[in-house]
Every structure is written in C-alpha cells, then in structure tokens.
Amino acid sequence: MIDADVIVGLEVHCQLDTKSKLFCGCSTDYRDDGPNTHVCPICLGLPGTMPALNKRAIEYAMKVAKALNCTIVPESEFSRKNYFYPDLDKAYQITQYDKPLAQGGYVEIEGDDGKERKIQLTRIHVEEDPGRLVHMGNAERGRYSLVDYNRAGIPLIEIVSEPDMRSPKEARKFLNKLRATLEYLGVFDSEKEGSLRVDANISLRGNERVEVKNITSYKGVEKALTFEVTRQKNLIRRGLPVERETRHYLEARGITQSARSKETENDYRYFPEPDLRPLRVQSWVKDIALPELPDARRERFVTQYSCSLNHARTLTGELKMANFFEGVVSGDRAGLCSLAATWIADTLAGELNYRNMGIDCVDPHRFGSLLAILRAGTITDKSGVEVLRVMLDEQLKGETVETPEAIVARLNLAKTAGDDGALAAAVKEVISENPKAIEDYKAGKNGAINFLVGQVMKKTRGRADPGELNRLVVAALKDGGQ
Numbered sequence: 024m025i026d027a028d029v030i031v032g033l034e035v036h037c038q039l040d041t042k043s044k045l046f047c048g049c050s051t052d053y054r055d056d057g058p059n060t061h062v063c064p065i066c067l068g069l070p071g072t073m074p075a076l077n078k079r080a081i082e083y084a085m086k087v088a089k090a091l092n093c094t095i096v097p098e099s100e101f102s103r104k105n106y107f108y109p110d111l112d113k114a115y116q117i118t119q120y121d122k123p124l125a126q127g128g129y130v131e132i133e134g135d136d137g138k139e140r141k142i143q144l145t146r147i148h149v150e151e152d153p154g155r156l157v158h159m160g161n162a163e164r165g166r167y168s169l170v171d172y173n174r175a176g177i178p179l180i181e182i183v184s185e186p187d188m189r190s191p192k193e194a195r196k197f198l199n200k201l202r203a204t205l206e207y208l209g210v211f212d213s214e215k216e217g218s219l220r221v222d223a224n225i226s227l228r229g230n231e232r233v234e235v236k237n238i239t240s241y242k243g244v245e246k247a248l249t250f251e252v253t254r255q256k257n258l259i260r261r262g263l264p265v266e267r268e269t270r271h272y273l274e275a276r277g278i279t280q281s282a283r284s285k286e287t288e289n290d291y292r293y294f295p296e297p298d299l300r301p302l303r304v305q306s307w308v309k310d311i312a313l314p315e316l317p318d319a320r321r322e323r324f325v326t327q328y329s330c331s332l333n334h335a336r337t338l339t340g341e342l343k344m345a346n347f348f349e350g351v352v353s354g355d356r357a358g359l360c361s362l363a364a365t366w367i368a369d370t371l372a373g374e375l376n377y378r379n380m381g382i383d384c385v386d387p388h389r390f391g392s393l394l395a396i397l398r399a400g401t402i403t404d405k406s407g408v409e410v411l412r413v414m415l416d417e418q419l420k421g422e423t424v425e426t427p428e429a430i431v432a433r434l435n436l437a438k439t440a441g442d443d444g445a446l447a448a449a450v451k452e453v454i455s456e457n458p459k460a461i462e463d464y465k466a467g468k469n470g471a472i473n474f475l476v477g478q479v480m481k482k483t484r485g486r487a488d489p490g491e492l493n494r495l496v497v498a499a500l501k502d503g504g505q
C-alpha cells in the first residue's frame with residue numbers, strides 16, 4: 024500500500040498569550056507559582072458567578088483567522104459543552120459549537136512532492152482551557168489525582184483542519200507553519216508548556232479513522248501518526264478491521280494505546296451559554312491589522328538577500344531565526360548575506376539543535392564576526408565550525424564566551440598559508456608515507472588524490488585551504504611523487 028492512502032486531519036488547540044484569562048481577570052502567567060494560586064470564583068465556576076469576555080482574546084483569535092485566510096463570521100455564539108470530569112469543576116466548558124468565530128481558510132505547506140499545497144481548514148473556534156490533572160502512581164494503578172486550576176480559563180483557539188494531509192510528515196509541516204504564523208502574529212508563546220496540543224485523526228482510505236488525543240509536541244504528532252500508519256496497515260494486511268476509536272500517545276514509548284472507552288465517550292451535551300451574548304464582530308474585522316507573515320518574509324528574503332528558496336524557508340520558519348538572520352546582516356554586514364544564510368540555516372541550526380539550545384543564546388554581532396573572518400579567508404570552513412562549537416559550548420557552560428578572533432588565536436586555527444613551507448612539508452611527508460596511494464594515482468585512480476588531501480588535512484588539523492591543498496598535492500604527484 025502506498026502513502027497516497029494515508030489521510031490525516033488535525034484539531035489543534037493553541038493557547039492565546041493574553042495577560043488575563045478568557046472570562047475573568049486572573050493572570051495567565053502562573054509559571055513559577057504554586058498550583059491553584061491563579062484562580063477566582065469565575066474560573067473555578069462557583070455558582071452565581073458571571074463570565075466577562077476578554078476582548079484581547081477575541082482580537083487575537085481574529086488575527087489568527089485573518090492570517091489563515093478564514094471567513095470571520097459576523098455573529099458567533101458560545102455554548103456549554105457538558106461533561107463530568109474533574110479538570111473542570113463546573114462540569115461544563117465554555118466553547119463554541121455550531122456557530123464558531125471563523126470558517127474555511129487554509130495553511131500553505133510544502134507537500135511531500137515538493138510543491139506548495141493548501142491544507143484547507145474547517146473552522147476556528149474560541150474556548151476556555153480546562154484545568155490540569157496530575158495523576159499520581161501510573162496508568163495501570165493510579166493512586167490518586169491532583170488538580171490544578173491555574174490553567175482553567177486560559178483562552179484557547181481550536182483550529183480544525185480538513186482531512187487534507189497525506190503523511191505524518193505533512194502533518195508536521197502543517198504544525199510548523201501554523202506555529203510560525205502564530206508567533207509572527209505575536210499571539211502565542213510556543214515555549215510555554217502545553218501551549219499547543221493536538222488531536223490527530225488518521226485513517227487509511229476506505230477504513231475507519233482513529234483519533235489520537237492530546238499530543239503535546241510537534242515531533243510527537245509525527246511519531247504517533249507514523250506508529251498508527253504501521254499499526255493500521257498491519258491490521259488490514261491481516262484482514263482485521265481498524266476500529267473507530269480514541270487512542271492515547273505514550274510519548275516515552277513512542278506508541279499509541281487504545282483509551283478505555285468509558286473515559287472518552289463522546290456524549291457531550293451542548294447548549295447555548297446563557298450568560299454570554301452573541302459575539303458580533305463585523306464592524307471590527309477591517310481594523311484587525313496583520314504584520315508581515317512567514318510566506319511574505321520568505322519571499323522578501325529571496326528577493327532582498329538573494330537567499331535560496333530552501334534557506335529562506337528554513338530561516339523564516341521560526342520568528343527568532345528570521346530576526347537573528349536580519350540581526351547578523353544588518354548595518355555594514357550586508358555583504359555577508361549568502362554566507363550568513365548558509366551558516367545559520369545549515370550549520371548553526373544543527374549545532375543548536377544538538378545542544379538543545381535556542382537561537383536567542385547567540386549574539387548576532389559575534390556570530391557576524393565569525394562570518395567576517397571566514398569571508399576574509401582567515402580560517403577554513405572546518406575551523407569555522409570548530410570556533411562556533413567552542414563559542415556554543417562556552418555559552419552552554421555559563422563561561423565567558425570568547426570572541427571568534429580570540430578562539431582562532433588560542434587554538435592556532437589561522438589558515439596554513441601555502442607559502443610558509445609548512446603546508447608543502449606536510450604534503451611531502453604524507454606522500455612519502457603513502458607509496459600505495461602514489462601507485463594508485465599512477466595507475467589512473469584519481470580517488471587517491473582525495474585520500475592524500477584528507478591525510479594532509481588531518482596533519483594540519485583542518486587549517487589548510489582545501490583548494491590550495493588540492494593544487495599542491497596534484498603538483499607534487501605530477502612531480503613524480505617526490
């Protein structure tokens with residue numbers, strides 16, 4: 024079975040980064056505070072309290088809707104979704120049901136075939152986040168659960184996509200694009216724990232769909248879906264049916280597991296929220312202003328800085344990386360654009376990822392100095408990577424970060440000049456140590472050159488200019504290996 028048969032649709036819950044909660048004045052910034060310290064009678068749902076809608080939350084939701092090309096509905100409504108579970112002690116969640124804030128729209132991604140693809144959206148609605156349960160013990164033998172209502176009442180939007188994605192990888196790209204857009208809009212903090220949670224729906228064409236609930240990481244979505252593709256294909260291969268069910272993703276084990284049905288049965292009863300009026304936004308829509316969004320910035324990076332499409336895509340895929348790039352090439356460093364694009368998108372991104380560091384740890388000016396010495400030909404690319412690693416490791420250990428120039432001097436990384444004799448001596452040495460390679464070269468095996476160049480590189484610890492070294496080796500060989 025080929026992957027064209029995979030069908031994926033996502034429901035994405037994003038926390039809106041407002042100062043106060045959706046229906047009360049409690050602060051949303053509870054990160055360093057103890058459980059149940061950011062609560063009041065409204066978000067605790069005590070009898071007799073009245074919700075008052077946070078205007079900023081609706082403004083943010085409208086920004087997202089506009090940025091994602093949705094139709095904002097002139098009049099939407101809030102409903103109560105009734106369910107009995109201790110994450111909401113009032114036993115219902117205020118959400119939007121049959122009259123959501125926005126409909127339609129799309130997210131453009133680079134499809135698996137390399138072409139731009141539009142993933143259609145069904146709707147975006149606004150709702151309150153429930154509280155957080157902490158289960159003590161384990162899944163099989165829970166001893167008891169603790170509940171923290173600090174999160175209860177934080178504004179969320181749920182973005183529901185059509186079943187338009189064709190692979191787990193496309194789902195990941197969809198989420199990355201969504202995150203970038205929300206960050207550019209300044210309505211979302213992706214670094215806050217639990218700020219984005221996904222229900223991933225997946226089926227193989229002609230079979231029932233499975234919903235994997237509440238996945239909290241981007242990587243997790245791709246992994247859970249990949250696991251499901253294999254599981255469902257195996258069932259079908261063995262002639263067994265795929266059951267329509269809800270599953271959980273077990274992050275630590277990378278697998279999904281059937282949720283016991285009584286926990287998740289969808290027998291919610293919705294009815295209109297009597298304490299909130301219909302939400303009329305028609306006269307407001309035109310005033311919602313949008314900043315430059317990822318696609319526009321990507322195009323600008325291509326035209327203004329002559330970035331390749333791939334580099335522009337990587338650089339603009341995260342707001343901080345895009346800002347970092349523009350920080351590096353600002354002022355008198357405009358000439359470093361193409362070097363900066365390559366070094367940030369290809370090298371720095373990987374080195375940061377490896378160390379689990381964010382790009383905001385790096386000083387764009389310092390990084391620019393490194394690029395400047397690379398461009399001046401003071402050091403080789405290989406030494407450049409070494410310098411970068413030293414800088415990042417110093418940063419990671421909380422040590423004083425040296426300037427690139429200081430590291431080059433301390434580690435003696437300046438390029439070995441061809442005319443100082445050292446390089447020529449190294450070439451000579453390597454050639455006399457490797458008679459077999461000389462024979463190979465004479466027998467017409469050009470691969471021998473690369474081998475010898477590699478050996479000299481090793482001797483000079485990567486400080487030799489590869490082009491120059493190549494010329495020296497070839498010349499020495501032509502001289503008859505003397």
Ligand SMILES: Nc1ncnc2c1ncn2[C@@H]1O[C@H](COP(=O)(O)OP(=O)(O)OP(=O)(O)O)[C@@H](O)[C@H]1O
Binds near residue numbers: 030031034185232
């Ligand atoms: N055949 C299918 N294969 C994979 N995904 C599908 C398929 N059909 C629908 N979907 C996706 O399932 C999701 C349905 O979400 P929706 O919120 O409308 O309903 P729900 O999951 O029944 O309700 P709830 O919000 O309670 O989870 C959408 O993202 C949609 O794209």
Ligand SMILES: [Mg+2]
Binds near residue numbers: 034181183
């Ligand atoms: Mg849903």
Ligand SMILES: [Mg+2]
Binds near residue numbers: 034222234
């Ligand atoms: Mg669902």
